[in-house]
Amino acid sequence: MSTRIAIFVSGGGSNARVMIDRFQAHPEDGVEVVLLVSNKATAGALTVAAERGVPSLVVKRSEWTAGTELLEALEAYSVDFIVLAGFLWLIPAYLVQAYPNRIVNIHPALLPQYGGKGMYGHHVHAAVKAAGETESGITIHYVNENYDEGNIIYQAAVRLDADDTPEKIAERVLRLEHANYWRVVRQLVQRGLRPQQ
């Protein structure tokens, strides 16, 4: 019996692609991506999902606030666990409470630094560059009601070169994301989605 996950995206969906491809090719992992949710009808991740036979749902701001349609969809697909991958809206309290310790996010920096409102995508890497950091990395964490404040599950760092641009930093960090996010999700599932430590 696989654990059924929904991936929430807003952009190109490279993390969603890696995760869908992995779990479709390895049913022994016990993880099935059953739904993709996006807040943007133009998200490239929607094409990624369609090409792989994964149903998707685009949520409008009004529905997001109300929550009824989204909760009904998650129930209709019997979603057990939610994975945020480049999703750019705040997950509201109703959803955090409906999925206690069962929503995770990947942040493209070493939290608690470079997190919070406004810290997403290029903004993160530009801030890391401006600060003259010699390393950056990824943080995978549980999701609570606030941006980037949930308990940290896993972090990995990468050394930066002094002449790295924010785009080069993004490339280095994304490579770490692709190598680790699917593996950490599998580990959480196989440990029985142990509550937050």
Ligand SMILES: Nc1nc2c(c(=O)[nH]1)N[C@@H](CN(C=O)c1ccc(C(=O)N[C@@H](CCC(=O)O)C(=O)O)cc1)CN2
């Ligand atoms: N309740 C939670 N919701 C979300 C979390 C979280 O930890 N708790 N993580 C984010 C992902 N994220 C960083 O990892 C993040 C995404 C977006 C923002 C942000 O400032 N967004 C803008 C809106 C951007 C847009 O609509 O294009 C904003 O809120 O003004 C910060 C951090 C996902 N949700």
Ligand SMILES: NCC(=O)N[C@@H]1O[C@H](COP(=O)([O-])[O-])[C@@H](O)[C@H]1O
């Ligand atoms: N703060 C949230 C945030 O910045 N998330 C970042 O958005 C990108 C999505 O890429 P993808 O759509 O190719 O997976 C990833 O780098 C992810 O860490």
